[in-house]
Amino acid sequence: MITIIGPTASGKTSYATHLAHRLSSEIISADSRQVYRGMDLGTGKDLADYQVEGIQIPYHLIDIMPAGSRYNLFAYQHDFHRVYADMLARGIEHPILCGGTGMYVESVLRGYHLPDVPPNEALREQLRPYSLDELKQTLATYGPLHNKTDVDSAQRAIRAIEIAEYIRQQREQGIEHTEFPPIESLIICLDLSREARRERISQRLHQRLEEGMTAEVEQLLASGVKPEDLIYYGLEYKFVTQYVIGEIDYTTMRQQLEIAIHQFAKRQMTWFRGMERRGFTLHYLDALLPMPEKIAQTEALMRQHGYL
Structure with a gap:
């Protein structure tokens, strides 16, 4: 291409x-x-x-x-x-x-692995007080669940965690997502x-x-x-x-x-x-x-x- x-x-x-x-x-x-x-x-x-x-x-x-x-x-x-x-x-x-x-x-x-993840307002509210470094550390705990993402702002880091948490929950239920x-x-x-x-x-x-x-x-x-x-x-x-x-x-x-x-x-x-x-x-x-x-x-x- x-x-x-x-x-x-x-x-x-x-x-x-x-x-x-x-x-x-x-x-x-x-x-x-x-x-x-x-x-x-x-x-x-x-x-x-x-x-x-x-x-x-x-x-x-x-x-x-x-x-x-x-x-x-x-x-x-x-x-x-x-x-x-x-x-x-x-x-x-x-x-x-x-x-x-x-x-x-x-x-x-x-x-990119992009599941159609709905907003998780409760999680967002929970993460809002965190600093960017703290959010990055939280994201790292999900390991390979989430693609390497640029998290140069708290908003993007929170969204990345939101996606990673959604994927984790879906996998626990045996649901997999298409990856390109x-x-x-x-x-x-x-x-x-x-x-x-x-x-x-x-x-x-x-x-x-x-x-x-x-x-x-x-x-x-x-x-x-x-x-x-x-x-x-x-x-x-x-x-x-x-x-x-x-x-x-x-x-x-x-x-x-x-x-x-x-x-x-x-x-x-x-x-x-x-x-x-x-x-x-x-x-x-x-x-x-x-x-x-x-x-x-x-x-x-x-x-x-x-x-x-």
């Missing part, structure tokens, strides 16, 4: 579709918001990019959920493996995973300077507002999606919804949204660099290279690592 990651506005979709065209492949999205129907401009689906030289590039896990619903990592992992197994069965030699949601990407590459194997992948990260990234984010935001992002939110609200449900999705849908319902003015909406997207892109790169610390090898590719050069460098990497 080929995995394409990178910050927002780095050109992942266009690059992935051109690579898919070259390899006669298909694309599996790894974007936590592109799963929702009707949320197109705000999530950057760029569906026109899936036409390359007159050929429609097949894509998966886009537009699979109604706007206003809640999707999660557990569902994504199962949906990914269903699609991935089908692609392999049809002889797709190099499926392409493409997206900017680092946790979605890492969950399938590493093979890790997937070997050539990981390519589109890279661009902070200045270039900020410029492209600002340009793209202007373009999407011009193309009707406000009208998209108005249509979603008119279809019955509640404002609080759109605000839950964050970024474009949070700020544009607040503008549409009159909580903020247009100038404030645009300024705050631009700042939020820049911060989001920074967090994306922090996650991807963290993947390297967690044992993944990332191959950085200049996002500003002409497309033929990007494809040529990708093919060289694939040959170097035995993919071609």
